[in-house]
Amino acid sequence: MVAQLGRHRSTARSFIRRPGAGNDDTTIALDEDHPPPLRRPSRIARAHTLSRPERGHPLTPLLNPDGMPGDPFGENSKSRHPLRSWWKYTAIVVTFWAPPSVLAACGMHSSVVRQAWREKVALVVIAMVLSGIIAFITVGLQRSLCPKSSQEIFQPLKSAGAMYTIEGQVYRGDSPRFNDEGFYQRMKTEPGMDLTPYLSRSANSVPSCQGQTGVYATQFECINLRGRRAPCMDQLTPTIAQTLNIEPVHLMLGFEWDEVSNSTNLMTLDGTVLNMAPYLDLNPDPIEGDVVDEAIRMHFAQAAHQGPDATRIFTNTAETRHAMQCLKDKYIAGRINYLSTGCFISQIVLYISLIVILGIVIARTSMALWFHFAGSRALLRRPAKEDSEAARRNKRLSHQVLPADASSGGVAPWANKTIAPPLVAATAARKDAGAPLNLPQSLTQRDIGNNPYVMCLVTCYSEGVEGISATLSSLAKTHYPANRQLLFVVADGMVTGFGETISTPDVCVSLMSPDARFGTPMPMSYGSIASGPKAHNMALVYAGHYIDPSGGEPVPMVVVAKCGTPSEANDKKPGNRGKRDSQMILLNFLQRVTYDDPMTPLDYDLFRKVHALMGVTPDFFELVLMVDADTKVEPPALRHLSDTMMNDNRIMGACGETRIENKTQSWVTMIQVFEYFISHHQVKAFESVFGGVTCLPGCFSIYRVKARKANDDDWIPVVIKPEVLREYSQTIVTTLHQKNLLLLGEDRFLSTMLLRTFPHRKMVFVPQAVCHTEVPHTFRMLLSQRRRWINSTVHNLMELVLVRDLCGTFCFSMQFVVLMDLIGTLVLPVAISLTYTLIVLSIVNPPKDFATAIPITMLIAVLVLPGVVITMAQFKYSFVGWLFIYLIFLPVWNLILPAYSFWHFDDFSWGETRKVMGEIKGESAATVDEEIHDSLKAVPQRQWEDWEHSRIRKLRRDERRRQELQSQFGEGFYNDAGLAPEEGRLAPVSALPAVTVDRDDTATISPDADEDRWGDQIGGYDENQLPPELLDSTRPMSMLQTNRLSSMLSENDMEDMLQRGWDENANPLRPRTRGPFLSIPNHSIASLNEQDPLGDDTAKHRGSMDMGSILPGGDHDDFPVPLDPTTPEAASSAVSGGRTTHARNRSYGALRFDTPYDSPNR
Secondary structure: OHHHOOOOOOOOOOOOOOOOOOOOOOOOOOOOOOOOOOOOOOOOOOOOOOOOHHHOOOOOOOOOOOOOOOOOOOOOOOOOOHHHHHHHHHHHHHOOOOOHHHHHHOOOOOHHHHHHHHHHHHHHHHHHHHHHHHHHHHHHHHHHHOOHHHHOOEEEHHHOOOEEEEOOEEEEOOOOOOOOHHHHHHHHHOOOEEOHHHEEOOHHHOHHHOOOOOHHHHOOOOEOOOOOEOOOOEEOOOOHHHHHOOEEEEEEEEEOHHHHHOOOOEEEEOOEEEEOHHHHHHOOOOOOOOHHHHHHHHHHHHHHHHOOEOHHHHOOOHHHHHHHHHHHHHOEEEEEOOOOHHHHHHHHHHHHHHHHHHHHHHHHHHHHHHHHHHHHHHHOOOOOOOOHHHHHHHHHOOOOEOOOOOOOOOEOOOOOOOOOOOHHHHHHHHHOOOOOOOOOOOOOHHHHOOOOEEEEEEEEOOOOHHHHHHHHHHHHOOOOOHHHEEEEEEEOOOOOOOOOOOOHHHHHHHOOEEOOOOOOOOOEEEEOOOOHHHHEEEEEEEEEEEOOOOOOOOEEEEEEEEOOOHHHOOOOOOOOOOHHHHHHHHHHHHHHHHHOOOEOHHHHHHHHHHHHHHOOOHHHEEEEEEEEOOEEEOOOHHHHHHHHHHHOOOEEEEEEEEEEOOOOOOHHHHHHHHHHHHHHHHHHHHHHHOOEOOOOOOOEEEEEOEEEOOOOOOEEEOOOOHHHHHHHOOOOOOOHHHHHHHHHOHHHHHHHHHHHHOOOOEEEEEEEEEEEEOOOOOHHHHHHHHHHHHHHHHHHHHHHOOOOOOOEEOOEEHHHHHHHHHHHHHOHHHHHHHHHHHHHHHHHOOOOOOHHHHHHHHHHHHHHHHHHHHHHHOOOHHHHHHHHHHHHOHHHHHHHHHHHHHHOOOOOOOOOOOOOOOOOOOOOHHHHHHHHHHHHOOOOOEOHHHHHHHHHHHHHHHHHHHHHHHHHHOOOOOOOOOOOOOOOOOOOHHHOOOOOOOOOHHHHHOOOHHHHHHHHHOOOOOOOOOOOOOOOOOOOOOOEEOOOOOOOOOHHHHHHHHHHOOOOOOOOOOOOOOOOEEOOOOOOOOOOOOOOOOOOOOOOOOOOOOHHHOOOOOOOOOOOOOOOOOOOOOOOOOOOOOOOOHHHHHHHOOOOOOOOOOOOOO
16 A cells, blocks of 8 residues: 555556655655655646546545545545435435434444444345335236226126127026027037127117117117027016026126127227127118118228228218217127226336346347357457567567556666576576577567466465365466466465364465575565554565476466564464455555555565566566465466457456366255356356456456557556555445445455446456366355355445446446346345245236236246256256256245345454454544554565665675675585585675666665665575576475485484483484484474374375575576485474464574474384
8 A cells, every 4th residue: 555655646647756866765764754755746648539448547436535644546534525425324314213322222332333234224225125116016016006806897708608798798607598499509609699689678778779760779679590580589677687597797798809800790889899790680781861871881891991990980970970879889799808097007017027127138148148159259269460560569568668657657677687597498408508598688579479477376364285286286287388377375374274284374385396596585574454553464485386296397386475473473363364465465566566666575575586486577477367275277277368368458357167166065065056157157158248247256367467558559557556456455444335345245346446447448257267166065154155245246236337438338238237237136035035926826826818927927037048048058967957956946045145145234254354443442544544554664665776776785795794704714604505515615796696777886885784774674595596406395305415324423313312312212203314414494493293294105295395494506607406316305394283384483583493303204
């Protein structure tokens, strides 16, 4: 964060710069009480465009808007608009019924805790309101607007079998009494048979026909089943139902329009269906002068073309209009089936919902399939060869050119710094005298090609040897050049995992073949992601190579072991600061290198060792692969991710598919198999179409450190952009929303910040890149994990909804997709409840038509279409079984886990290694800010040039002191690491490295006593030596035996005799060894248990490597002393159960000179 304090608020693109130039030392003193010196940053003027989307959008701070003292991104709380705190006031309004006194009586004494509870309740209320709306639309809308009474207005003709109608009213009878057997036969073929023409009626029975003289009004004769005049079957009276042994249904017969059109004797007037068969049968010929008769016959003549509705014809003249009511009352057979207003509205809403939901689901499915078969493969295409013009431009731009928004600009000061060739070149030189030793003077994109430098960040906490070793082996076996990747392992504190006998840092170091040039590392200070005294942390940097036991090229490897400050020596987990702090060690380092910002001692130590291992300065690294310590990467994965990033310069992040390693360990792991597959091949694949994957999983993702502009004339920092790291490195969170963003889903929050800062860039999913990881195997672990994931998802989606510049527009935009995902997440519990409710209702009362089947159709589509994706994308018979298991346990995913998560919005019990403001009564943001600022004063920050000058001064000062001692006591000293093995004298002063800087060299050689205070912050090693032969990483070396045939008494024998007397049974952990030894200081303390946990009988086993036990090599022209392959192996220096590890002992500053005590019995 200190590097970000120099940013100017108006531009947000400038770092701390030196207030002056020339020979002035800009070192920030350790005992300084004032903030770091600031210089007014340079303003970057706009060019010919109004916006530069590739550079990101300057946005208001998301977390801790006030910032730390001197934070240029911070805002003045007094000038902040009240609407910026709208969520806080909304939560207060929603929970007005819970006054502070009541909450305090319930144990919520802190105002911050009460505010978090109010926000949680407000979020739960919002989720309940949305769930209620969804439930009402799905089930309640139709029942409220279209109740059963409104639905049963008519009896549909198609379902009127064994029913009869009299004057349009429906009757039902199983055994009616008819005087003609033909009625029984017709009723079987004619549903809703009209009995009115066979019953006699008087003229007074139709009042609307009185006064009219037409035949249509005066004719009341009956017909028989053959359509001829005949005696009436019975008199139409109110008791006709009892007479015919039928019962009324109290519904009118309902006709559809096509049913009227297909009939030869039905017509409609104002929605009333008329049965004109008796009129046409009794009057087969036209009636002269009868206008109504003419209109009737005209309609039937034109019905085939004009339709079944005769209303228009009858409204042409006054006489026909007058006859309409009479015709409807006398010849009525039923009504056109129509919906009530409420039923019509409810069906419209249901149809719209069906179209929207099915459209979204089908679109997501089809686009996910398109991406799987076409889009993802296009990402893997190797970039085409550059033309001559592009090659010329690339040759001009070097990785060591600082970005335009860096204050100094130009070329990095270390551009001319030379280094010994890396291991590959040195090994080739040993085998072939004509092999080149050095890399090209200036590597460009053309020289690098399609193999950019990649840092593989592996964050470790409490994993064991097997898990970490499997991860490193999988990374070493990737189809990627070993000299273009660096394994960057961070051990989060002096922690020993459950069931482990060796600490995590020792596990990491034991798997590395150390580089003898660096000797034993010193604890280096840096500013950590913590508050109070823990804002100052220390770490040890081990450097070497990883050699896979199964073979392959050695891969450069750095291990950063966070050991804590000396004040943490008695803590349970010294140095532990959390995964985010482990990531920020690398990200802050890359940011300071990219911008040439002041470096901490840890940064400078990393710079030197990375430069020595890789042969290039760290600013050549363009990509960062983040992998968890329990993840196994398939060999093609890194190659696919790298090709994707190089194929499109706008891609700022990518992830691969995560598959479950322990599928059948328990029922909990089994139900997660299909869910993992859906989340990748449907959700992430669909989001990749828009280039906006909302969550790159922390277990396996790659990020772009810096990107080239379109014209290749400048670098654009991406993941290390100050706006991104400012939010990601926050330690103060004041609201529940901020806590859920930062403390529960750090990986998703980093993705959110990248999309928020660079909405025009892309985040994609690469299905061809596959990794394997272990998932929670108990339900308690799953509940804890998904609580964090779900709550983090809700709050991050709430932030992404507000980003208006994402890809697409309106319903075809990433913003709309995010909104749908947010609503879908909030209504998960009610969705699954409605699913089972509708399934039960559909079984009990099956849908009668399509409208009533719409809700169950939508839910089935949502459940079935993911299975279609699996079938079409990667069909395997096993997935069918996993699909059934997933569907059976669907209530766990959609009901139990979300409901539990929503009610625990204010639970931050997991992963919170940072102090959260408000946990201590009376604590305020100002107090925490002041504590952080005071702790960071103990972390020196200096320019790289200043560190380099101090290093050279230290080397020359040590050489001068050595020469003084030689002049007094002679040449050669006991345990002299600088002793040349052949000549027995020190390396000449001329062999000391030089650095080219733009300062007066007199400052470099001045014997300033004040420079001694920087000596402890600089490692006492010379990285300019040639890399030695690789050492075996099977066990640590505590000694170098120079003469195994000597009969002299060894140091082990002497120590055993002093401790145990003349006992013939020697210490099994300190076996007798023969010959004189060249003593090498072993700065480790070991409290060995009764049995060496690493002392198995296998031929190949791995243990920790003690960096202090290796004899450094000579100057540039000499290689180190070759190791005796028969040298006995040694156990780890950290097998103690009391956490007395070699890395932890480095933080105490004590020097231990131990003898070889841990060789196995022979």
